[in-house]
Amino acid sequence: MSFSMASTPAYADNNTYHFTVKRGDSLSQYFYKLGLSNRLLANLLFANKNNKKLNQLIIGHKLTIRLRNNLQFKSLTYQLNRKTNLNIVLSGNDFSTILNSQSKKTPSDLSTTVVNINHSFGADAQKSGVGFSTINLIVKALSWQLNFNTDLKKGDRFIIVNDGSAKPVAIIYQSIIKNKSIEAFAYKNKHGHFGYFDRSGRSLNSSFLKAPLKYKRISSKFQLRRYHPILKTWRPHRAVDYAANYGTPVYSTANGIITTKGKKGALGETVIIQHGFDYTTVYAHLSRYANSLYKGQKVKKDQIIGYVGSTGLSTAPHLHYELHHKGKRRDPLTYKLTAQKSISRANLQDFKIKVNKILSSL
């Protein structure tokens, strides 16, 4: 195979290579020049239908390839026409593609703070100059996905991207062990609702099931005064009791982390699940637990965690279910849980442009 001078980049700076397409040029030639593999090229072309436009480069159009310091592929920008650029960014093993207007320049006002984990997120973030309010915000934003007490390993890192406003525009966690990452991108819609989302625009939070049982009969509602059949006194019942047959499966009502599994006084055999930063649910009087359930385990919404029983202070098989929000017990039947919406279709393109700017700034 031979390559004409045509495929030599016009100029290169800082691992950025600019090409102007000449007759006979192809992306595979450019990749070859830069030492990038055919496999990478194939993956890139296959990742999105818009990427296939790179199979036929148009003479005279501009194409830029950026490499990382280790000379691995970082991103690509191709001028599709007068108005539109095709941008492709590789992050981890995933390509993201965005078509954007050339008038929107990539802002250079993004700054990045990297927190390398040595001790704990709080201590290491402080050492890197991250303030308390930002530390709290990050823990809250990622706590649905990440157990900050048990998941972090020495060598993990957090990349915090700021644009000068009060809250980070992106938080990226990269685990050293599992080669796994969690990404949170900020977005504020035109109604002023602010939240963090994955790169596809999905909320990082989980929503809740209406109830932890599929077939249920409420035997005792949330009430401030209830006559207790065993204790024979009036006491508050800040929970819902569901009458159900012995052995009926009990489901986690949202994604979360098991914080308690065991005997808990009057509640008998109990599971407690932490959901994100603010929510906790309690499942009591269980007969037994789901197989291999353990404290610290991540569970999904609708995952079986145990089975109805009558352990602890209980007269008949039932599930006692509590919902706590910000440390207060709430009525699971009526409490309005925070909506966990994804970015609306109308805002998705705008969001993805922002995500791509951030990813290409890393």
Ligand SMILES: [Zn+2]
């Ligand atoms: Zn109860």
